[in-house]
Amino acid sequence: MSEPALxxxxxxxxxxxxxxxxxxxxxxxxxxxxxxxxxxxxTPPLKFWAFVDRINFIGFRSLLIILLxxxxxxxxxxxxxxxxxxxxxxxxxxxxxxxxxxxxxLGPVLAALMVTGRAGSALTAELGIMRITEQIDALExxxxxxxxxxxxxSIFAGIITFPLMTAxxxxxxIFGGYLVGVELLGLSPGTYFGEMQTFVDFGDISLGFWKSIxxxxxxxxxxxxxxxxxxxxxxxxxxxxxxxxxxxxxxxLVWDYFIGSVW
Amino acid sequence: xxxxxxxxxxxxxxxxLRGLDLEIPTGSITVIIGRSGGGKSVFxxxxxxxLRPDGGRVLLDGQEITRLSGKAxxxxxxxxxxVFQGGALFDSMRCGDNVAFPLREKVKLPKAEITKRVESALxxxxxxxxxxxxxxxxxxxxxxxxxxxxxxxxxxxIVFFDEPxxxxxxxx
Numbered sequence: 001m002s003e004p005a006l007x008x009x010x011x012x013x014x015x016x017x018x019x020x021x022x023x024x025x026x027x028x029x030x031x032x033x034x035x036x037x038x039x040x041x042x043t044p045p046l047k048f049w050a051f052v053d054r055i056n057f058i059g060f061r062s063l064l065i066i067l068l069x070x071x072x073x074x075x076x077x078x079x080x081x082x083x084x085x086x087x088x089x090x091x092x093x094x095x096x097x098x099x100x101x102x103x104x105x106l107g108p109v110l111a112a113l114m115v116t117g118r119a120g121s122a123l124t125a126e127l128g129i130m131r132i133t134e135q136i137d138a139l140e141x142x143x144x145x146x147x148x149x150x151x152x153x154s155i156f157a158g159i160i161t162f163p164l165m166t167a168x169x170x171x172x173x174i175f176g177g178y179l180v181g182v183e184l185l186g187l188s189p190g191t192y193f194g195e196m197q198t199f200v201d202f203g204d205i206s207l208g209f210w211k212s213i214x215x216x217x218x219x220x221x222x223x224x225x226x227x228x229x230x231x232x233x234x235x236x237x238x239x240x241x242x243x244x245x246x247x248x249x250x251x252x253l254v255w256d257y258f259i260g261s262v263w
Numbered sequence: 264x265x266x267x268x269x270x271x272x273x274x275x276x277x278x279x280l281r282g283l284d285l286e287i288p289t290g291s292i293t294v295i296i297g298r299s300g301g302g303k304s305v306f307x308x309x310x311x312x313x314l315r316p317d318g319g320r321v322l323l324d325g326q327e328i329t330r331l332s333g334k335a336x337x338x339x340x341x342x343x344x345x346v347f348q349g350g351a352l353f354d355s356m357r358c359g360d361n362v363a364f365p366l367r368e369k370v371k372l373p374k375a376e377i378t379k380r381v382e383s384a385l386x387x388x389x390x391x392x393x394x395x396x397x398x399x400x401x402x403x404x405x406x407x408x409x410x411x412x413x414x415x416x417x418x419x420x421i422v423f424f425d426e427p428x429x430x431x432x433x434x435x
Contacts, residue, residue: 134351141345142365144336261287 033151033225040145040152050153058119058154059161060219063168065114068163070169072109074176077101082181083127091181095192096199097176099170103200103208108162109256112215115165115249119225124244127227128237136228151228155220162216163209170208207263214259215252220249264289265310265421269319272305279305282319304348307425311345312336341369344419349411350427352398358409359385359394367418384412 081097127150130136139146174196181187226244230236270283279302289294297303308314308320312328321328327337345429352361362381368370374379385394398406407429414422 130353133349133354134347135353137308137313138345138347138351138353140313141340141343142369143340144368 013084023187029229030225033228034155034221036147037151037155037221040147041156045148046156047153049070050079050149051156054153054157055161055259058115058123058157059165062115062118062161064113064167066091066165067172069110069114070107070172071176073169074102074173074178075180076096077106077173078180081177082185082187084164091187091200092195094181094187095174095179095194095196096157096179099174099196099200100204101217102173105202105256105260107173108166108208110210110250111166111169111212112154112162112219113249115162116219116223116245116252119239120219120248121245123220123223124151124227124230124241127224128240130232131228132237146228151224154224155217158216158220160216161212162219163212166204166208166212174247200232203263207259211259212258214255218251218255219248222236222251264326265309266322267319268322270306270309270316270321270347271318272302272316273311274315279315280309280319297383304425307423311343311423312340342420344414344417344422346410346422346427347413348409348429350403350406352406352410352413354398356397357394357431358396358398358401361398361409362394362416365413370417377411380416381412384416385409387415388412 078094081092081101082094085091085093085097085229127136130150136146136150139149141174178189178192182189182192224243226240230240265285267285267287267289269383270280270326271278272280283306295306297305305314309316309329314330316329320327321327323339323342326339328336331339333411340398352358353364359381362384363377364379366377382391385391387413390405390408393405393409394400398409400435401409411424411427414424
């Protein structure tokens with residue numbers, strides 16, 4: 001075979017190799033970034049006020065969207081599950097059906113997706129702007145670790161706030177289901193909550209809890225990483241923000257399936 | 264003394280530094296002038312350890328700093344004050360807090376002493392009374408002067424300025 005023909009045959013393999021090396025390098029950087037952040041989290045000094053600020057930024061400022069989406073998700077579940085169960089004469093199971101759907105799946109996943117859209121994107125944009133305006137470089141040349149000041153507080157805040165927001169999402173969602181099932185469609189309140197206590201056990205709550213912690217780490221990790229490694233200018237920040245939201249959302253759904261299937 | 268030996272840096276196929284040699288004696292003021300895009304900021308970033316060269320080395324008092332990382336590099340950086348091209352002020356903090364930041368985080372002085380040193384540093388650059396303003400509320404030239412105050416407030420051994428007069432008027 002002539003040299004140009006051989007080159008044409010090998011070119012796709014060459015490109016595949018380049019892509020594989022680039023993917024491995026990116027995954028390596030992604031993993032190293034998390035290890036550095038975790039190391040900054042467990043070694044003193046903890047930047048307490050930066051952590052409190054991140055709790056406010058990620059958690060408190062997301063409360064309204066969490067309460068709104070939680071309430072309406074519960075109401076939709078109440079409505080749809082009531083009509084489905086009424087076909088089998090099993091309306092009494094509305095309470096546990098709403099509660100299990102929310103606690104095991106919808107609460108952690110939807111709360112995480114909502115926080116990704118509200119706080120995760122803002123986190124990436126904020127860090128991205130700090131990167132392109134050399135504020136992160138300024139921290140480094142002051143011999144202060146950006147990991148300790150910017151990333152570790154965000155990941156720590158994600159671990160604390162995501163379970164709390166998921167719990168609020170679940171509770172408000174259960175009351176949303178109550179509003180529709182009991183107040184609008186006439187189910188007895190005792191049946192709604194009584195059956196729920198019978199069917200929902202600690203394992204269900206525990207599953208939702210661990211999922212929310214995992215999502216808290218995923219969202220803050222991805223969003224801070226993307227902000228930290230932003231490209232040039234406003235376009236770079238915009239691209240990083242989009243990538244952070246898309247990647248976080250996909251990882252939330254993939255990880256949700258993974259935890260759900262092994263639990 | 265800062266000694267630079269054969270410093271080389273490329274970004275992709277674009278060479279920026281091509282074997283740069285330079286000696287900056289202790290106690291001197293050295294100015295580097297060049298056309299825009301000529302690699303002055305890239306060179307500065309090698310001196311402060313933000314970029315690693317493709318070849319060559321930077322020595323500070325005989326110690327090679329181009330291969331340092333972690334705590335060893337931090338120890339070198341504690342001797343530095345740096346004024347970035349755009350100021351690089353933390354936009355979530357007021358100007359006074361920006362100047363106080365290295366004192367609070369690196370030097371750990373009493374609050375009253377920090378306030379005194381911040382006011383003095385701001386006065387030195389002619390910016391009394393701006394400590395309560397955010398960087399976005401002052402002009403580009405004032406931001407640059409706040410950045411100079413921040414770089415000088417810890418009384419560093421070596422100060423690097425990246426285009427210190429950019430955005431400044433003749434009077435400032």
